[in-house]
Amino acid sequence: MYPNILRHPGPTPIPKKVELAMAQDMISHRSAEFVKLYRETTERVKPVFGTKQDILLLPSGGTAAMEAAVANITSPGDEVVVVTVGAFGDYFVSICEKYGLNVHKLQKKWGEACTKEELADFLKPLSNIKAVFATYNETSTGVLNPVEQLGEAVREHSDALFIVDGVSAIGGAPAEMDKWGIDILVTGSQKAMMLPPGLALLAVSDKAWKVIESNDSSAYYLSLLSYREWNEKGMTPNTPAVSLIMGLSAVCDLIDEEGGFSKTVERHEVMKNMVRKSMNALSIDLLTADEYASPTITAIRTPEGLDLGSYISHLKKKYHLDFAGGLGPLQGKIFRFGHMGYCFPSDILEAVSLMEAGLQDFSYPFEPGAGVKAAQEVYLSSLRKS
Amino acid sequence: MYPNILRHPGPTPIPKKVELAMAQDMISHRSAEFVKLYRETTERVKPVFGTKQDILLLPSGGTAAMEAAVANITSPGDEVVVVTVGAFGDYFVSICEKYGLNVHKLQKKWGEACTKEELADFLKPLSNIKAVFATYNETSTGVLNPVEQLGEAVREHSDALFIVDGVSAIGGAPAEMDKWGIDILVTGSQKAMMLPPGLALLAVSDKAWKVIESNDSSAYYLSLLSYREWNEKGMTPNTPAVSLIMGLSAVCDLIDEEGGFSKTVERHEVMKNMVRKSMNALSIDLLTADEYASPTITAIRTPEGLDLGSYISHLKKKYHLDFAGGLGPLQGKIFRFGHMGYCFPSDILEAVSLMEAGLQDFSYPFEPGAGVKAAQEVYLSSLRKS
Structure with missing residues (x-):
């Protein structure tokens, strides 16, 4: 009672309007109705990411989107930096290690953030860094890393891509992916996005697409090139989480209602x-x-x-x-x-x-x-x- | 109107009872309520697979579960056989090729099934086959392959694992994973399982677990060992598709109601x-x-x-x-x-x-x-x- x-x-509470939207009649993911839903919804999510890039929707958890970032831009033996300030930064470390990367770990005490100066000092002696990974909002400690400043440090001291896990931030925290120079920004549906778990959202910069295009990635389900190709048609490579996308459309309505x-x-x-x-x-x-x-x-x-x-x-x-x-x-x-x-x-x-x-x-x-x-x-x- | x-x-129509079950209040995936839901539901799904093995639930499409099977049991260079009678058999071919396997492709004309004799004849000259992949129900042609007989051919002519894509069959077609000697059986939620897309279901035989344990798999999100470890605790490694699991419980109720x-x-x-x-x-x-x-x-x-x-x-x-x-x-x-x-x-x-x-x-x-x-x-x- x-x-x-x-x-x-x-996972967080689901608005009634989102629940009802998700209970709409099922539609085919190869139908004109779906293409309309997909195109309109992904367009409306862009301000939440602060990007003009396409928003790709993966039928998976946020972890899979983090792995997609690693899998699509790196090859075994690549040098990467992972900024970790807690449990979810450590996630990136273990994904990168699983992919055979040489991980330079900038480890902060749990409860602290990483500052621009710390990342700059860490990057200065390093070379050939393929990517810098950071957590925007560290769920285990409630720390919001200053990703805008971390992005500046990345650009000032390397040519690396800057990859940000936005899982518990996006939808609640400010995000300016394009302005802040974030190359891949990922999030999951079940946090500030007001949806049940099962949908990952991801956007990729032009710079990162160039790396992905020239990278011989082993990803299949998580192949971002495949997502981009189908996105052109307003669809996804495999069956998407249709009801969650219906729910995401209702989430955009709620954000509009809020002003x-x-x-x-x-x-x-x-x-x-x-x-x-x-x-x-x-x-x-x-x-x-x-x-x-x-x-x-x-x-x-x-x-x-x-x-x-x-x-x-x-x-x-x-x-x-x-x-x-x-x-x-x-x-x-x-x-x-x-x-x-x-x-x-x-x-x-x-x-x-x-x-x-x-x-x-x-x-x-x-x-x-x-x-x-x-x-x-x-x-x-x-x-x-x- | x-x-x-x-x-x-x-995707197929969703029963009202399933929609309502999915609209229940969200719960934490690390709570006692979730553990109870997870344990009861995965137990109740076993007859649908015809197995005593644990049913693992991945927050992803069926394609990811197919990739999980490939990624967890094989290493680049392994010899495998893929029986393909249509578009979804070809999926297995392309996943195996992406993973650098040597694929022996038993290709049938679209609209035909593969018989036991054909698979037996195909296997006889081959050796060191790590796995045989087959589609139970080929969605592109409406062919139900005789997987029970194909399993016999696999056992009679090789030591290979027998991996079956059950995506559009499981929940509607008879399945006796254990009796038929299927080593990994996978399906998705959005077909005969009466759920929206976004949940993959998968079971693994003892023989396949031994291979997985000794295999140095590159899988992270799709690591089946990680799923097995968390399954012991009645949980999943990452945030699961909680609402789909609530829906799956209602699906089991409906099957009970049907008798x-x-x-x-x-x-x-x-x-x-x-x-x-x-x-x-x-x-x-x-x-x-x-x-x-x-x-x-x-x-x-x-x-x-x-x-x-x-x-x-x-x-x-x-x-x-x-x-x-x-x-x-x-x-x-x-x-x-x-x-x-x-x-x-x-x-x-x-x-x-x-x-x-x-x-x-x-x-x-x-x-x-x-x-x-x-x-x-x-x-x-x-x-x-x-």
Whole structure:
């Protein structure tokens, strides 16, 4: 009966309009109806990526799109740099290693971002770097890497392609793929894009297409040249995730309803600030500095003296509030509060209120209402501005 | 307003119960709820494959599952045999070639099946064959290869693994993976499985797991060892297609409601016979001999003297009846009548009636009602038997 309040880093709640759009009658992926849906929808997604390039749709998870980037631009033995600030940066490392690349790993402490200067210093002594891989939003730590600046460092110190995993950012964080010089930007459907899992979105720069054209890639299902060829016809090489594309069209409607993508980005910024200010007011520490804080997910340290596992499972059991735990070295040390996609300031007020209720159950010393009050202030102030 | 009558080889119509199941609230793929859903559902799918092996679920199209089979069991330079009787057999050829395998291609004329004797004769002079690939149901021609007998030929004349693409068969055709000695059986969600596209299902024999364990595969997203490892925990390596798995659970309910999978197979057999007998009655030729006719899709030759393109687009425009055309060398020569998944004898009567209406519009010489009458007879006779 009680709804589960899913405040995870993804999959995230699905809007009713998207569910209904996905329940439309099935159509053939080789029909004129599909071509119209595909062309219109991929066109409408471009502002979310900040690109004029075509948006390619793969019927797969975001991981497959990350692998597609690696598989299509590199050959075994190529030198690459991977910037990793957490679990999903490490993903890129393991994909690159699996493909037999020589990986130069710029590893940051979990919870920190990589700065332009750090990447520049790392690149200076290296040569023949084929590609630099980075995570835009590190889901495991709630860090938003400054990809615009990282792109500058890549261009100033190498001829490398700049490949960005945008999986938990795109749809909630600002993105200017073309302006920022990102050569391949990938994301998945189940995070800020407000869709169920199963669709990967990907765009490729002219510079990267040239590399792909001359590369003898082993990719078959993930062959981007094949996707580009079929994209010309308004179709995909294999059966696409038709219902997810119907849903994606409804997502574009919702973004239009909100007043365009810049408004969506503003809402995420407000939600981020609401969560952070409320935790400050409750004297609960955040993992990440404000400067690099993610607009889609916040990593919160264990409230002092509390057993984190008990607190999180209590919130789920008693209040149906569902947070995600920490990964790897942060397991038991943080929990993750997702605020992306179909999530609103009202949801933040609800979740912070329930967190406070839970803290009272644990006799945690704090002033009840302080967190909610701080979140309200951020919200009200944002409404006055807009 | 008028519903589109989708009689395609896939994607196929989605049952309302499946649509509603897919619209359930999203859950985390690392939650206890997901583990329960995953474990129960994959267990319930086993009879549809005819296997005691675990069913692995990939968030991808069927093509990716075919590639997973190739990528996980072979290494460049391996000798393999591919039995191809149409466009989807050729898929396996091109995947194997992409992976640098030495492909021995047993090519049959489109519209014919491969017999046990033909495969046996083909295998006899060969040695060191790592795997034999075959298509169970060739979607481009409506041929159901006798995979049970092909499996016997493989075992009698080689030590090869026997890999079967079951994409447009599984869920509608009988399948006894274990008894028939199939080592990897793959399918996609959007055909006889009554789901939208985006989920691949795959099972692996003990013999194939041994090969996979000792093989140094380059697969990352498609690493079956990784799927097996996570399957032990009731999860998948990456974010799975959660809503499609919810839908798959509803598909299992529907199969139970029908009286078990053998009843589902019987229904497809009846529909196949209805289509074939009605075409006989209309003196319209079929591409394939009855012996190897597919229970899920029938390839029908152009009615004599008719312009096929005009007839098919007339049926779509005037009657909203949506057939698929021919592929490759059969383009313009056949059309394909899909009768798989959420399709019933009543749908066959409807489609044949509308075909007859269309034939009258074209002043085609035939006895109106003859096709429907023949289909009715098959249907009524099946009801008397059951």
